[in-house]
Amino acid sequence: MSVKVGLPPVARSNARLFVLGSLPGDASLAAQRYYAHPTNQFWRLLGSAIGEELQPLSYDERLKRLAECRIGLWDVIASAARRGSLDQAIREAVHNQIEHLLHDFPELRAIAFNGSTSAAIGRKLIGEPPPEVRLIDLPSSSAANTVPLAEKAAVWAVLSEFV
Secondary structure (H helix, E strand, O other): OOEEEOOOOEOOOOOOEEEEEOOOOHHHHHHOOOOOOOOOOHHHHHHHHHOOOOOOOOHHHHHHHHHHOOEEEEEOEEEEEOOOOOHHHOEEEEEOOHHHHHHHOOOOOEEEEEOHHHHHHHHHHHOOOOOOOEEEEEOOOOOOOOOOHHHHHHHHHHHHHHO
């Protein structure tokens, strides 16, 4: 089983919201782009939440729009042994220091966890956040999560408060 190393965070210093995944899948790691797999619903869900069509944009344009909306991206896992792309296959995880987001981004108001693996790890790493920072658990944007897109989008809509 090979060790997979995640991507660096993408954010401006004025980020108000971070969306944290677990560890990028093989397609994203190969492309060196967050949520690169064509069946992953991340860009559609986040676009719906912020009222913009992100899916048709190029990756660089998507990141530019996120920066303008003060949204950052990262993952809770820095590296792990994993066969394939499923979170259930993650072994020997080394975590990112996501607790540093709380002081590195003074305008931060929310950290959203994309999926249950991200939420479980992220909440342990962060502990009790300061009162001005909200922790939000989101249904996974992965196509492996078979909840209908409309149901996922209804939960992801809460992110609009922080944009």
